[in-house]
Amino acid sequence: xxxxxxxxxxxxxxxxxxxxxxxxxxxxxxxxxxxxxxxxxxxxxxxxxxxxxxxxxxxxxxxxxxxxxxxxxxxxxxxxxxxxxxxxxxxxxxxxxxxxxxxxxxxxxxxxxxxxxxxxxxxxxxxxxxxxxxxxxxxxxxxxxxxxxxxxxxxxxxxxxxxxxxxxxxxxxxxxxxxxxxxxxxxxxxxxxxxxxxxxxxxxxxxxxxxxxxxxxxxxxxxxxxxxxxxxxxxxxxxxxxxxxxxxxxxxxxxxxxxxxxxxxxxxxxxxxxxxxxxxxxxxxxxxxxxxx
Amino acid sequence: xxxxxxxxxxxxxxxxxxxxxxxxxxxxxxxxxxxxxxxxxxxxxxxxxxxxxxxxxxxxxxxxxxxxxxxxxxxxxxxxxxxxxxxxxxxxxxxxxxxxxxxxxxxxxxxxxxxxxxxxxxxxxxxxxxxxxxxxxxxxxxxxxxxxxxxxxxxxxxxxxxxxxxxxxxxxxxxxxxxxxxxxxxxxxxxxxxxxxxxxxxxxxxxxxxxxxxxxxxxxxxxxxxxxxxxxxxxxxxxxxxxxxxxxxxxxxxxxxxxxxxxxxxxxxxxxxxxxxxxxxxx
Numbered sequence: 001x002x003x004x005x006x007x008x009x010x011x012x013x014x015x016x017x018x019x020x021x022x023x024x025x026x027x028x029x030x031x032x033x034x035x036x037x038x039x040x041x042x043x044x045x046x047x048x049x050x051x052x053x054x055x056x057x058x059x060x061x062x063x064x065x066x067x068x069x070x071x072x073x074x075x076x077x078x079x080x081x082x083x084x085x086x087x088x089x090x091x092x093x094x095x096x097x098x099x100x101x102x103x104x105x106x107x108x109x110x111x112x113x114x115x116x117x118x119x120x121x122x123x124x125x126x127x128x129x130x131x132x133x134x135x136x137x138x139x140x141x142x143x144x145x146x147x148x149x150x151x152x153x154x155x156x157x158x159x160x161x162x163x164x165x166x167x168x169x170x171x172x173x174x175x176x177x178x179x180x181x182x183x184x185x186x187x188x189x190x191x192x193x194x195x196x197x198x199x200x201x202x203x204x205x206x207x208x209x210x211x212x213x214x215x216x217x218x219x220x221x222x223x224x225x226x227x228x229x230x231x232x233x234x235x236x237x238x239x240x241x242x243x244x245x246x247x248x249x250x251x252x253x254x255x256x257x258x259x260x261x262x263x264x265x266x267x268x269x270x271x272x273x274x275x276x277x278x279x280x281x282x283x284x285x286x287x288x289x290x291x292x293x
Numbered sequence: 294x295x296x297x298x299x300x301x302x303x304x305x306x307x308x309x310x311x312x313x314x315x316x317x318x319x320x321x322x323x324x325x326x327x328x329x330x331x332x333x334x335x336x337x338x339x340x341x342x343x344x345x346x347x348x349x350x351x352x353x354x355x356x357x358x359x360x361x362x363x364x365x366x367x368x369x370x371x372x373x374x375x376x377x378x379x380x381x382x383x384x385x386x387x388x389x390x391x392x393x394x395x396x397x398x399x400x401x402x403x404x405x406x407x408x409x410x411x412x413x414x415x416x417x418x419x420x421x422x423x424x425x426x427x428x429x430x431x432x433x434x435x436x437x438x439x440x441x442x443x444x445x446x447x448x449x450x451x452x453x454x455x456x457x458x459x460x461x462x463x464x465x466x467x468x469x470x471x472x473x474x475x476x477x478x479x480x481x482x483x484x485x486x487x488x489x490x491x492x493x494x495x496x497x498x499x500x501x502x503x504x505x506x507x508x509x510x511x512x513x514x515x516x517x518x519x520x521x522x523x524x525x526x527x528x529x530x531x532x533x534x535x536x537x538x539x540x541x542x543x544x545x546x547x548x549x550x551x552x553x554x555x556x557x558x559x560x561x562x563x564x565x566x567x568x569x570x571x572x573x574x575x576x
Contacts, residue, residue: 017468020468020470021468021469021470024470024473024474025379025470027371028371028372028374028375028379029375030371031367031368031371031372031375032371032372032375032388034368035368035372035392035395035437035440036391038437039391039394039395039398041406041410042398042402042403042406042410045406045409045410045414046402046405046406049409092299093299093302094299095299096295096296096298096299096300097296097299097300097302097303099296100296100297100299100300101300104296104297105300113304114300114303114304116565117303117304117307118303119561119565120307120558120561120562121303121306121307123491123494123495123557123558123560123561123564124310124498124554124557124558125497125498125499125500125525125553125554125557126498126500127498127500127525127528127529127550127553128310128314128498128550128553128554129310130532131313131314131528131546131547131550132306132309132310132313135309135313135316135317136309136313139538156306159302159303159306160303163303210397213397214397216399217397217398217399217400217401217402218399219399219400219401219500219501220400220500220501220504220525220529223529223532223533224528224529224532224546226532229533246399246401246501249401249402249405250401250404250501250504250505253401253404253405253408253409253505254505261409264405265405265409268401268402268405271399271402272398272402275397275398275399276394276397279393279394279397283390283393
């Protein structure tokens with residue numbers, strides 16, 4: 001890349017040069033302002049419409065044909081069930097894959113392929129993961145359109161995120177820690193499990209919380225997998241059918257009556273409160289336990 | 294042993310996605326000729342006299358993604374330049390979590406925002422004859438969704454440009470803007486272009502915003518004020534109905550999903566290639 005000095009300095013006089021500086025700064029501030037105002041407008045709109053509709057009954061009632069009597073109880077419980085399955089699958093597997101790739105894998109062609117593969121998986125649209133869940137968990141393994149199939153589908157979706165976060169957390173632990181453990185007679189696994197992993201845990205947990213909060217907000221993969229959109233019962237075990245809060249919100253949003261828009265906004269407020277709390281927790285965890293070696 | 298299995302699951306996932314899409318798509322093309330799929334501009338697979346021309350869905354997808362990119366690229370790059378070159382550390386510490394929050398908003402919420410606020414409050418007064426479901430509002434909000442991604446990946450690339458390059462330009466008397474636009478941006482161009490391509494892939498694969506606000510009318514229109522249907526919105530629409538396993542409607546969603554997969558996968562590969570091939574290594 002070459003830029004000649006003449007090009008760099010080709011501005012005629014000081015006044016117009018300073019004017020260009022100011023104009024450019026204004027453009028940047030304008031871009032920032034648009035992004036900030038859009039986010040604030042979103043939050044304001046949702047709160048304005050949703051808050052008046054929000055009450056205790058909203059989180060304990062079942063959905064109904066009458067907007068004013070509709071509640072999100074089964075959707076909230078469905079979300080908790082699905083996220084439970086998703087976390088139980090994706091956290092150990094993601095951590096296992098991260099440990100394998102960072103600590104055991106030799107730089108072979110296969111392992112390089114696994115690495116590229118994980119990067120590509122993270123770029124596949126979530127709606128396609130839903131079709132994968134439909135074909136593999138619902139049909140092939142015969143789980144049906146249940147909590148189990150939904151949780152595993154979301155688990156596969158967030159697996160690359162968790163694996164990448166796990167790898168970065170492990171890589172941030174200096175090798176001298178592990179070498180010291182090995183030097184005093186620890187086995188490879190003892191050094192990893194008692195020294196490296198505890199040191200990597202805060203970074204890993206930050207990634208896990210962000211991944212789980214992403215799974216909690218996902219709608220499309222569960223729709224294509226075949227989750228219900230209108231349920232009047234609560235799932236009791238992993239082989240029950242279910243809906244989740246984002247699908248319930250989508251269902252309310254797509255009704256023509258204005259009153260259902262308020263119900264949707266109330267659902268969004270509940271969802272955002274949970275997600276923003278989780279995000280804040282992740283940021284706090286990162287700042288609190290971030291260690292510089 | 295468990296660890297190797299865990300790493301293998303990621304490969305199995307890729308294989309399973311490939312086999313699933315391929316299997317059902319082959320089944321689809323046994324019943325519908327590729328000529329009917331790629332050679333027609335009429336998409337009505339659920340009609341009694343069905344037509345399977347996929348172009349209206351591709352058209353809708355590209356229209357929305359195009360609007361999104363046109364909106365997100367200047368916004369994302371200006372934010373990235375500001376964060377990397379101009380913002381003081383304190384301002385950065387406030388703005389970064391802000392972008393992370395924007396990135397963490399579920400797409401179903403963004404869809405509600407597009408339909409309920411952007412169309413009704415922002416666009417209606419400007420374009421009185423805009424349809425309730427339209428490509429413009431969906432595209433703008435899809436753009437808003439990918440701004441944090443483009444901004445943060447581009448900022449990483451710009452911060453990786455060594456300070457000596459900036460100092461060299463300052464030494465020649467260049468202004469701050471000149472350094473940002475003529476030194477840092479070109480030096481980081483591989484990371485920036487790769488961020489934009491990844492953003493485009495995200496926009497093409499985005500589902501809920503377009504399913505809620507973009508409409509369900511598969512037409513060959515370029516008018517952003519009209520309703521369209523994207524590939525993803527079609528998949529959602531059919532999935533919501535009670536689709537019989539093995540029926541032609543069931544296979545249609547896989548054929549469309551394969552088209553979508555090929556497009557996003559190609560973009561992802563291109564993005565990674567650009568990031569690697571054109572990276573100027575400074576260390």
